[in-house]
Amino acid sequence: MAKRRRRGSQRVTMGEVARLADVSPSTVSLYLRRPDEVSPGRAEKIQAAIDRLGYLPNTMAGGLASSRSNVIGVLVPTITNSFFSETLETLERHLRSAGYQLLIGNTEFDDSREEELIRSILSWNPAGLVLTGFLHTRKSLSVLANNDTPIVEMWDYGQPGLDMVVGFSHYTCGRLVAEHMLRQGRRRMAFVSTNFERDVRARDRYHGFRETVEAAGGTVELRELSGRSHAEETGRLTHALMQDHPEIEAIACSNDMVALGVLCECQRQKWDIPDRIALAGFGNLDFTTSTVPPLTTIEPPRREIGQHTARLLLASLAGELPEAEKRLDLGVRLVERESV
Amino acid sequence: MAKRRRRGSQRVTMGEVARLADVSPSTVSLYLRRPDEVSPGRAEKIQAAIDRLGYLPNTMAGGLASSRSNVIGVLVPTITNSFFSETLETLERHLRSAGYQLLIGNTEFDDSREEELIRSILSWNPAGLVLTGFLHTRKSLSVLANNDTPIVEMWDYGQPGLDMVVGFSHYTCGRLVAEHMLRQGRRRMAFVSTNFERDVRARDRYHGFRETVEAAGGTVELRELSGRSHAEETGRLTHALMQDHPEIEAIACSNDMVALGVLCECQRQKWDIPDRIALAGFGNLDFTTSTVPPLTTIEPPRREIGQHTARLLLASLAGELPEAEKRLDLGVRLVERESV
DNA sequence: GCTTAAAATCGTAGCGCTACGAATGAACGC
DNA sequence: GCGTTCATTCGTAGCGCTACGATTTTAAGC
Known part of the structure; x- marks a missing residue:
């Protein structure tokens, strides 16, 4: 039934949901964003319409209209390496549960690739940006300076950094x-x-x-x-x-x-x-x-880096991160076993 | 100079570039999409304006207007595992060079997470979707059926699949x-x-x-x-x-x-x-x-999977993938060493 | 029942860009 | 010089959604 309604990739719009639920598009939008500001009766009708039509909101349209996005860009030197991938996994879990979507870029330890990726990610209007380390090209720095996206530099510690820092020495x-x-x-x-x-x-x-x-x-x-x-x-x-x-x-x-x-x-x-x-x-x-x-x-605090990066980013996004807490040295620990 | 032009995250728009270059916004847009259709003189002026203002196109606006996106969603069970991460790395490289951006989701071997991620990714209007394996929830299948996004199921072989298949048994x-x-x-x-x-x-x-x-x-x-x-x-x-x-x-x-x-x-x-x-x-x-x-x-053909997944996806996007080539068994090889 | 405030809903005006047809300019032949 | 053609350039109308002020409905108070 719900199968062949749409020909091609023509997607169901919010307007169609509104029509089916017999409310205005604004109400549907409101329901999606702040469900408890619409009356229970309509909420139910709207949800029913959404389910029946298989409606999926169009993230791009929403992002454009609100000039915000739920994207957080993350650049790592390599994902083929359990150091960064565990950080990524943790970061993903924490940020996703706060409603963010990660856009992961692989710099392959190459500054100029990082530069390119920074541009590409900024073009998404991300809510935040996570970089690995302190080393960025001059051009990257100038692009970032033109931009007030919160930035975390992770996996290192000891330099001033651009904004927030989560790492160790x-x-x-x-x-x-x-x-x-x-x-x-x-x-x-x-x-x-x-x-x-x-x-x-x-x-x-x-x-x-x-x-x-x-x-x-x-x-x-x-x-x-x-x-x-x-x-x-x-x-x-x-x-x-x-x-x-x-x-x-x-x-x-x-x-x-x-x-x-x-x-x-x-x-x-x-x-x-x-x-x-x-x-x-x-x-x-x-x-x-x-x-x-x-x-x-x-x-090294692989998972902790992910966790605290997420925490700082969210706090910064909420505007409640004091300057003094922007830099975090998570420290390291020698694990003494039998090889030395 | 270019530093404090913008207060806040207010970004430079195409219109401002156009004004500075003394052309219409359409021409700037055209220059960005098909550079050799604008005359060399204007092209130069436009590029100069872009550089001077540090203009970055707004991907969401572009995506909305063209109702296409350069996003390709990829779902893997885990990125903390060099099997998938090498496939991802290869996939990323090939697709990026064709102008696509990967949106990576981590299902953690959990079907219902996969379902959630599929919805979340489809809301980006992706150009393509890459899933790991054949196992999807009934609901995922129905969401996907409502959608004509090209899909590759990778890392397995032997079942019919939703669209394209790249893997091994x-x-x-x-x-x-x-x-x-x-x-x-x-x-x-x-x-x-x-x-x-x-x-x-x-x-x-x-x-x-x-x-x-x-x-x-x-x-x-x-x-x-x-x-x-x-x-x-x-x-x-x-x-x-x-x-x-x-x-x-x-x-x-x-x-x-x-x-x-x-x-x-x-x-x-x-x-x-x-x-x-x-x-x-x-x-x-x-x-x-x-x-x-x-x-x-x-x-297992870790990198080959990435490479061929990218190839099939691009061919399918270009509309030039015959039905017969939609399924690819890359095979495996026993590496005999000394442990058995 | 009537007033007033609060809650719920709606209409409109964009967000920044692309698509596309219309308008302009350049180049050429006779 | 003047049409004709092709290459450039431009203007307009959305894409699907959100923000926000305007409007309507509901509830409360007397």
């Missing part, structure tokens, strides 16, 4: 790992990283690590994986590293996936962890509890 | 693993799965596995992890499984993360893989090449 992550390794008596270290060139945050962790180690009289060899983490390459690189620098007694990795690659290579070479080589990762991914030995790592 | 995945294990002389098997209740596709893989094994006279013990894969639980469950059924000589897992959990437990218990227990996963995730021993698994 990557430098501290590096420092915590270094301090732990130093405490275990290690001095000759290596840092193995993916995507070093493009990922500022991996670089910050490295700097925190290196500076802490060197301040204590140790040394750090840096090794970079080309592009995204590739397990085989990690194995080869680890092998070569240990061949060139047999004195190395601890390896810090830019993330847990890299650490898993190193760990597998150590198993293969029968290098005992942590006796021969201490090993630490970053991320506290699920599997780190069960590797042999379990992996010492850093727990 | 999960039943076959199970069968391939079973056949391989049988070939290696195993008869007493187990299947360890996450999210068994909600994930139809994991269930299909299980059925393919079980039916193949049983047809050859073998047995299959099923073990389910509660909710999402949790490495520790996987370890415990594996331990209990082997205690109760020491005769088991091969374990198939619903995905590689589960397999990694089982593998770690085997390392811990010093059960040799594959001599004592053969092990296989699903997904061919990156790390499977480097575990000790490397993991035999199934390679």
Whole structure:
């Protein structure tokens, strides 16, 4: 019955609902926006008409008329990575329940792509914008300055930021790992990283690590994986590293996936962890509890970032966010297991 | 200079660009949509005005006026999972370069959430819709039937589908693993799965596995992890499984993360893989090449799904997709390594 | 019953853009 | 020089909805 009423994509409009319910379009609109301001009798008739016609409001028309939108743009460097994807998932859940729709953009760690995506998202008149980190092109900054959309920069902490900030210090992550390794008596270290060139945050962790180690009289060899983490390459690189620098007694990795690659290579070479080589990762991914030995790592507040980003955004949208609460350092925690 | 022109979120309109460039708004609109239909001189003046004012077109107004949108909705069960996220990433890249914007929804393996998301996305008047799998609520189906948006159902194959289909047979995945294990002389098997209740596709893989094994006279013990894969639980469950059924000589897992959990437990218990227990996963995730021993698994066409979904969608949007090419089985491949 | 305030409903005027046909300009042939 | 054609440019009428002030209905008070 309700099946073949419409030919093509011709959609049911609010006017048709109004006609069927025998009220004016304004009343239907009001019913949809503030249901308890219409009398119960009409409300019922309107709902019946909506159900019968299968009416779906036209978001674009609504957005245009109200010059607001329920869109929140989110830019992440990659969604193929459980760090950001868990933040996204949490963010999505919290914002959706407040009636917002996420528009997700994938910058692929590329500033100019970010710039393009910012423009593309702003053209939706979003209610808010979530960016990853502090690094934006000059042009992006000028576009954003022309705009009073609330902005959260997440997953980092320590710079002034454009508006709101929710994150933690990557430098501290590096420092915590270094301090732990130093405490275990290690001095000759290596840092193995993916995507070093493009990922500022991996670089910050490295700097925190290196500076802490060197301040204590140790040394750090840096090794970079080309592009995204590739397990085989990690194995080869680890092998070569240990061949060139047999004195190395601890390896810090830019993330847990890299650490898993190193760990597998150590198993293969029968290098005992942590006796021969201490090993630490970053991320506290699920599997780190069960590797042999379990992996010492850093727990970043992945889900908390999503949750607090949503909270700040909503508060800011409601106009009730004091300046002092616009910046949030969620901190990190070293998870000590048996690999170092 | 361009900084404080606008107070608040008051945006620059096309009319203002037109005034500055000394042309009519229609010409600006035309320039934006089909640049080579305006004369070079004016084109230049218009572009200059756009740059000077920092004009960003209002997507909603455009969408409303043209009653088209450049939005493509995509629903996946979870983005915290490199299977779907790689498909998403590929899909995004291909569709973005064709000028489309993805609206991603996370169903969390929940049909009623999918229903809600379908409504929410359709209210954007999307140019296309991508769903994961064939399972939709009756209500979703009726909403979709009322609508002639092109639809791709991805990540599965073997049912008629609503419109287009791009995927592979999960039943076959199970069968391939079973056949391989049988070939290696195993008869007493187990299947360890996450999210068994909600994930139809994991269930299909299980059925393919079980039916193949049983047809050859073998047995299959099923073990389910509660909710999402949790490495520790996987370890415990594996331990209990082997205690109760020491005769088991091969374990198939619903995905590689589960397999990694089982593998770690085997390392811990010093059960040799594959001599004592053969092990296989699903997904061919990156790390499977480097575990000790490397993991035999199934390679699903993660990126290909994204690519072909984009291709079919674009062809369908251009009206040039013959009925016969609407369904695509991308197949899967068993990656034989050393774990079985 | 009548007045008055409050609640419910309605009508109108856009939101910023696109589609499309009308109007103008340029280019050309004879 | 003048029509004819084609390429540009422009004006107008919406797209489907919301905001808001105007209008009608209902309820309350005496």
